Amino acid sequence: MTASPPLRVLLVDDERPALDELAFLLSQDPRVGDVLTSDSATDGLRILQEADVDVVFLDVQMPGLTGIELAQVLSRFKQPPRFVFVTAHEGHAVDAFDVHAVDYVLKPVRAERLAEAVRRAVGAEPLPTRDTxxxxxxxxxxxxxxxxxxxxxxxxxxxxxxxxxxxxxxxxxxxxxxxxxxxxxxxxxxxxxxxxxxxxxxxxxxxxxxxxxxxxxxxxxxxxxxxxxxxxxxxxxxxxxxx
CATH class of the missing domain: 2.40.50.1020 (LytTr DNA-binding domain)
Structure with missing residues (x-):
């Protein structure tokens, strides 16, 4: 059976310590290849318009464009990436799954919980493409x-x-x-x-x-x-x- 190619992921979080920790944990996962980072949803959107990304891990509450709003934008891409919310707040889970998130991980992030989120992202069906x-x-x-x-x-x-x-x-x-x-x-x-x-x-x-x-x-x-x-x-x- 042919192994799946490593995932290219983008992390979006306005808190640098959380961003660095998440990047480190994901870089240790053999299913993950390139790890891109961004400290704002607006900059994350710019990266996504320039690079092909398989999975986006994003915070919910960020200045300007929120994580939920970014996910709504992503869902309208021609080839939408899958996305996982990583947040300290439980109250946004319903909104997250309304925009078809594959997982919702609470901070502080444990390595084994993050590994489960990667597993779900690997096995998730891609969002329907929208080319119109x-x-x-x-x-x-x-x-x-x-x-x-x-x-x-x-x-x-x-x-x-x-x-x-x-x-x-x-x-x-x-x-x-x-x-x-x-x-x-x-x-x-x-x-x-x-x-x-x-x-x-x-x-x-x-x-x-x-x-x-x-x-x-x-x-x-x-x-x-x-x-x-x-x-x-x-x-x-x-x-x-x-x-």
């Missing part, structure tokens, strides 16, 4: 937009700007990453700095060898690079004639 919503943050508030509403995506350095008919949102994700992850949803590259949703392309215009597309309900004109022109037209043809 995208988490975006503005002014410290995280909200969710439907990917189906995104007309095009614009590269901005290590970030990408998601455009909808009504607004735009900056996310910490390179354009190449979104191109790979969203290809099956009909997002294609038309320029080194642009992706478009085929579903939102209203017109393709050719003028003197220059190709542009009109996207969205109040159409925005976007330039298509020469190297992507033929591919885009072929993709649009297949997309429009697909059953």
């Amino acid at each position: 919503e995208v988490a975006v943050e503005r002014g410290g508030v995280t909200r969710f937009i439907s990917r189906a509403d995104i007309t095009h995506v614009e590269a901005q350095g290590d970030y990408a700007r998601l455009h909808t008919a009504a607004d735009s949102y900056l996310v910490r994700s390179p354009l190449a990453t979104l191109e790979a992850e969203w290809a099956d949803a009909g997002f294609v590259r038309i320029h080194r700095s642009l992706l478009v949703s085929l579903a939102h392309v209203r017109e393709v215009r050719m003028d003197g060898g220059r190709c542009t597309v009109m996207v969205g309900p109040a159409p925005v004109e976007l330039v298509v690079s020469r190297r992507h022109t033929r591919e885009l037209r072929d993709l649009l043809l297949r997309h429009r004639t697909a059953p």
Whole structure:
């Protein structure tokens, strides 16, 4: 029987001594590989947007975004991690399991109790994937937009700007990453700095060898690079004639 790969875990706790102790205990567990740490839920969310994590161990009461609120955000990820609450407070257990936590461990943490939480995390069914919503943050508030509403995506350095008919949102994700992850949803590259949703392309215009597309309900004109022109037209043809 093939052994499962080591877990990559993220620990989120605003109390450094508790964070260091938890990191030490988990590093001793042979089922655990990489151990990432964060001292706030907001920073933990940033890490999760940049790295693949199997299990998140998180405190409940933290300044700003609470552990319960972070778990609610995590449950809406495309591939949600499993999560375990590690807290000094018993009163939040119902809320924890309402957001499908695999375990609820009370502080001070005993090594054998933590080992049981890891066992439950290993055996837990992953949360259902959600690939129709995208988490975006503005002014410290995280909200969710439907990917189906995104007309095009614009590269901005290590970030990408998601455009909808009504607004735009900056996310910490390179354009190449979104191109790979969203290809099956009909997002294609038309320029080194642009992706478009085929579903939102209203017109393709050719003028003197220059190709542009009109996207969205109040159409925005976007330039298509020469190297992507033929591919885009072929993709649009297949997309429009697909059953």
